[in-house]
Amino acid sequence: MEKQANEFSKYLKIFYRRRFLFLTVSLLVMTLAIAWCYRLPKQYQAASTVFIEKSIIDELVKGIAVTPSQDSHIQVLSYDMLSRDVLSKVLKEMDADTPLANDTAFQNLVDDLQKRTEITIKGKEGLFIVSFKDKNPKFAQDYVNTLVRTYVEQNIAGKREETFGANRFLDEQLAHFKGKLDQAEDAIIGFRKSQGVFLANGEQPIIADLQRYAAEVESLTLTVETLRAKQARLKTQLRSVEPKVAVFSEGQKEDRIIRLEQRIGQLLLTYTENYPEVVRLKAEIEMLKRQEGKGWESTAGEVAMFTPNPMHQDLQQNLFDIEAEISSLEARRARLLSLAETRKRELQEVPENKKTLAVLEQERDSHRRVFEQLLLRKGQTEVSKQMEIGNKTATFRIIDPAILTSRPVSPDMARMILLAIAAGLGAGAGLVLLLENLNASICQVQQLRDLGLEVCAIIPSMVDPALVARNRRRNLLAYGVSGLYFSGILGLLAYEVLKGMV
Amino acid sequence: MSRIEQALEKAARQREHNPEFIPVPSAEAASAPSAERGNGHRERDAALLLANPLPVSSPFLVAPGNKNNPAAAEEYRKLKSLVLRLTRGERFLNTLLITSAGSNEGKTLTALNLAIVLAQEYDHSVVLIDADLRRPSVHRYLGIKPEVGLAQCLQDHLPVARALVKTGLGRLVVLPAGGVVADPVELLSSARMKDILRELKSRYPDRYVIIDTPPSAPFADAQMLGQVVDGVLFVVREGVARTNDIREGLGSLKDANLLGVVYNDVSFTPGNGRYYYY
Numbered sequence: 067m068e069k070q071a072n073e074f075s076k077y078l079k080i081f082y083r084r085r086f087l088f089l090t091v092s093l094l095v096m097t098l099a100i101a102w103c104y105r106l107p108k109q110y111q112a113a114s115t116v117f118i119e120k121s122i123i124d125e126l127v128k129g130i131a132v133t134p135s136q137d138s139h140i141q142v143l144s145y146d147m148l149s150r151d152v153l154s155k156v157l158k159e160m161d162a163d164t165p166l167a168n169d170t171a172f173q174n175l176v177d178d179l180q181k182r183t184e185i186t187i188k189g190k191e192g193l194f195i196v197s198f199k200d201k202n203p204k205f206a207q208d209y210v211n212t213l214v215r216t217y218v219e220q221n222i223a224g225k226r227e228e229t230f231g232a233n234r235f236l237d238e239q240l241a242h243f244k245g246k247l248d249q250a251e252d253a254i255i256g257f258r259k260s261q262g263v264f265l266a267n268g269e270q271p272i273i274a275d276l277q278r279y280a281a282e283v284e285s286l287t288l289t290v291e292t293l294r295a296k297q298a299r300l301k302t303q304l305r306s307v308e309p310k311v312a313v314f315s316e317g318q319k320e321d322r323i324i325r326l327e328q329r330i331g332q333l334l335l336t337y338t339e340n341y342p343e344v345v346r347l348k349a350e351i352e353m354l355k356r357q358e359g360k361g362w363e364s365t366a367g368e369v370a371m372f373t374p375n376p377m378h379q380d381l382q383q384n385l386f387d388i389e390a391e392i393s394s395l396e397a398r399r400a401r402l403l404s405l406a407e408t409r410k411r412e413l414q415e416v417p418e419n420k421k422t423l424a425v426l427e428q429e430r431d432s433h434r435r436v437f438e439q440l441l442l443r444k445g446q447t448e449v450s451k452q453m454e455i456g457n458k459t460a461t462f463r464i465i466d467p468a469i470l471t472s473r474p475v476s477p478d479m480a481r482m483i484l485l486a487i488a489a490g491l492g493a494g495a496g497l498v499l500l501l502e503n504l505n506a507s508i509c510q511v512q513q514l515r516d517l518g519l520e521v522c523a524i525i526p527s528m529v530d531p532a533l534v535a536r537n538r539r540r541n542l543l544a545y546g547v548s549g550l551y552f553s554g555i556l557g558l559l560a561y562e563v564l565k566g567m568v
Numbered sequence: 569m570s571r572i573e574q575a576l577e578k579a580a581r582q583r584e585h586n587p588e589f590i591p592v593p594s595a596e597a598a599s600a601p602s603a604e605r606g607n608g609h610r611e612r613d614a615a616l617l618l619a620n621p622l623p624v625s626s627p628f629l630v631a632p633g634n635k636n637n638p639a640a641a642e643e644y645r646k647l648k649s650l651v652l653r654l655t656r657g658e659r660f661l662n663t664l665l666i667t668s669a670g671s672n673e674g675k676t677l678t679a680l681n682l683a684i685v686l687a688q689e690y691d692h693s694v695v696l697i698d699a700d701l702r703r704p705s706v707h708r709y710l711g712i713k714p715e716v717g718l719a720q721c722l723q724d725h726l727p728v729a730r731a732l733v734k735t736g737l738g739r740l741v742v743l744p745a746g747g748v749v750a751d752p753v754e755l756l757s758s759a760r761m762k763d764i765l766r767e768l769k770s771r772y773p774d775r776y777v778i779i780d781t782p783p784s785a786p787f788a789d790a791q792m793l794g795q796v797v798d799g800v801l802f803v804v805r806e807g808v809a810r811t812n813d814i815r816e817g818l819g820s821l822k823d824a825n826l827l828g829v830v831y832n833d834v835s836f837t838p839g840n841g842r843y844y845y846y
Contacts, residue, residue, distance in 0.1 A: 082835065083835065505807075507810045508806060508807070514804060517814065519818075519829045520827075521828060522650050522827065522828035523647035523830045523831065524643060525640055525830060525832045525834065528636070528833070531636055532627075
């Protein structure tokens with residue numbers, strides 16, 4: 067506590083000793099600062115408040131229709147509103163771009179406007195405030211109103227374009243995905259066709275077929291073997307039978323004709339003359355009769371007639387039949403073996419084909435899902451489009467347009483004077499303390515004790531009454547002048563405060 | 569307040585309306601040696617009191633009747649008490665040198681005021697020597713215009729008794745500087761100076777010799793005299809003396825017996841003026 071009191075006393079002494087310096091510097095700095103503030107150009111502020119209005123229909127159609135998100139617009143509102151595009155439009159509309167010499171000057175102006183335009187978004191209240199300061203209050207007012215109007219118009223047009231664009235996009239996507247879905251379906255159909263019925267039935271039927279083919283081949287092999295044995299036997303028999311035999315001798319010829327005619331007579335009792343046996347017998351008789359006038363073989367004086375041996379012919383016929391049957395069976399067996407090979411290949415290809423089919427089906431399903439989603443969205447966008455057409459979505463409403471103001475907002479002289487006072491006091495105090503720090507002279511008895519010196523006496527300042535009176539007068543004069551001067555500053559402050567309140 | 573002080577105050581009141589310089593009274597008679605103490609001592613005291621008191625007009629002197637600075641007067645009395653305690657040991661340290669590191673620190677005022685308060689004691693007479701031959705100022709505070717002083721005593725071998733000035737302020741006698749000289753160090757370090765000091769110191773066993781000197785940091789005067797005095801009081805003025813100067817000034821007095829520091833011209837008195845030196 068005593069230490070703090072000593073510290074306080076120390077600083078009090080410092081300031082008292084350098085009081086005139088403190089007063090002079092403080093008042094001088096205050097004066098300069100205030101003068102500088104009054105030389106600053108006046109700035110006028112124009113502000114416009116815009117309400118972000120949400121339609122009740124918006125809530126009603128939630129889930130059915132999709133309206134462009136207002137939140138996303140608000141998030142980028144500052145950037146969007148102060149984009150070069152918007153500001154360029156604003157300047158063109160205000161005809162503020164005409165006096166500019168070139169593009170660089172125009173861009174510089176746009177940059178300057180971007181820096182000086184303040185946008186305060188109050189999300190909870192659902193509004194935003196656009197404010198702008200300029201030396202020209204009319205320009206500030208026109209600029210803010212034009213900027214807000216341009217932005218709102220652009221926003222509405224943008225939202226509409228967004229909705230209509232979404233609609234168009236969905237139409238395009240629907241067509242696109244419909245095409246893709248058809249292609250996928252066609253691919254599946256084509257593949258199924260190429261793979262036949264086995265793709266659907268899987269491996270079991272093919273295995274059954276293979277088993278059946280193997281059994282049939284086995285059976286055919288046995289049959290062929292049997293027939294080959296018969297063939298060998300017939301060949302043996304055929305070699306033992308004469309191919310020709312003497313049909314008759316002279317004596318027998320007539321007997322034979324008689325027998326044949328008798329036989330025809332018997333057959334005609336049962337059949338007509340067209341019966342084959344009857345026809346054949348007639349032909350034979352005819353032949354025998356023709357032979358009466360023609361060749362006769364005579365051997366050793368005996369007249370005989372040779373004809374093909376029916377047994378031989380019969381055996382030969384049998385042999386031919388067997389050979390034909392063997393060929394037929396061989397051909398069938400070869401066919402069966404070929405089919406078995408084909409089935410074996412198909413059996414190997416079944417998993418690969420199934421996989422391919424699965425991929426195709428997956429692709430088809432994917433396209434189908436997207437297509438169905440798009441169809442659903444298409445319905446929503448139809449509603450959204452109708453809402454946009456009916457202007458039923460959320461919109462911006464200018465509730466407080468910028469007005470022409472005659473009172474400058476900057477510099478805030480009351481605040482500036484306060485700051486100048488603070489700066490003056492700070493500068494005065496700072497200088498005093500700086501000089502005190504630079505001053506290495508002894509100001510505290512403790513400093514002497516710290517030097518290890520014995521302090522015999524502490525003699526207070528001695529005063530000369532005349533000098534004291536003179537100093538008092540001088541001090542009073544200085545305090546009076548300073549007080550008066552400072553009162554003037556405070557008066558100026560009060561004037562500025564009152565001016566601001568009116 | 570002692571009876572002497574009361575008498576002096578009464579005399580001061582009587583001459584308040586006549587502040588002009590008065591002729592400087594010679595202290596020869598007062599400085600005549602006396603073999604015996606006791607009655608002779610009392611007679612000499614009476615003779616000193618009968619001297620015309622100097623019309624002190626300076627508000628900075630703690631002369632009787634000056635009510636301008638009671639706090640400072642009280643502090644000087646405390647300093648006097650301390651000096652008496654410090655100098656009355658086995659050996660009477662009666663020659664004191666007052667100096668400071670730099671100029672304008674209040675050496676002369678301290679020397680004068682200490683001499684005045686010491687001279688108001690019954691048991692002591694005081695000789696104040698203005699050894700500041702560069703810028704003498706004791707005579708200005710006392711309002712006297714001495715024609716001769718220490719300089720003449722040193723240069724012309726003028727007897728000291730001829731140069732002493734009775735002040736009428738208690739038993740204070742002043743040896744003024746006698747003017748500015750070109751070679752003060754040579755004069756102050758001369759054998760003659762030593763003789764003068766020895767004479768003043770030893771003539772009266774109860775006499776204090778207080779010497780006012782130039783600052784010790786820039787000049788060697790104080791250093792020279794510091795070697796022949798019994799004690800040194802170092803004056804430090806608040807806000808004027810710098811630490812380095814103090815170190816330098818004290819460094820030049822390292823062979824002297826430093827009694828302590830007088831912290832002078834303090835603008836505020838912290839702790840309600842309560843100091844404890846021991």
